[in-house]
Amino acid sequence: QVQLVQSGAEVKKPGASVKVSCKASGYTFNHYDITWVRQLPGQGLEWMGWISTYSGDTNYAQKLQGRVTMTTDTSTSTAYMELRSLRSDDTAVYYCTKISTWYDSEDWGQGTLVTVSS
C-alpha cells in the first residue's frame, strides 16, 4: 500500500531554515508528482508548491517564492521541502501528498510540526 512517511517534528529559531523529508513506498515514485501543503495552528490548508518527480520541475505558491525549495531523490524515493528565513508565522504542520492522475491528493504523509520560536 502507498505510504508517505515524513521526518519528525522540528523546533527552529527565527531566521533559520528547515528541511522536511517525505519517504514514499508502495508505488513507483517517479510516476506521480508530490505537493506540499501546510496548516497553521487552528487554520485551513495552504498549498505550498508542487514538484514533478520525473523531471524535477517545480511550481511554488507566490507568497513563498524565494524562501522555499522542493527537491527529490529518486534513488531513495524521497521528497524534500526546505523553507528558509523562518518566521513565527511559519509555525505549522507540513504535509507531503502524492498527486493522482486527477490532480488530487489521495495519499498524505502524517504531517511534520515545525515550530518557529526564539
Next chain:
Amino acid sequence: EIVLTQSPGTLSLSPGERATLSCRASQSVISSYLAWYQQKPGQAPRLLIYGASSRATGIPDRFSGSGSGTDFTLTISRLEPEDFAVYYCQQYGSSLYTFGQGTKLEIK
C-alpha cells in the same frame, strides 16, 4: 489565481440530517480537477471526492459531489456521528492548486 470560497463557515446539524456544503470559485474551474477533503482533529485530510463527483476509494455512498464551472456542492445524505469534521474543497489549474477556507460541520 482562482479563489475558492466555501459556505457556510460552520454548519450545525444533527445525525441523520442532510448536509449541503458549497464551494464557489472566482473563475471557472475544470471539473475534473475539483476535489473535496475531510479533516478530523489531529489527522491528515482524507480525499472524499475527485473530479467534482467521483467518490474516492472506500468513501461511503452517502457522500456525493456535484457542480461545474464556478459552483460545486458536497452533499452528505444522512449524517453519521463520524462525519462531523472540517471539509475543504480544492482545485487545480495552470500548475497551481488552491484550497477553500473550509466548512466546519458540527453536531447541533
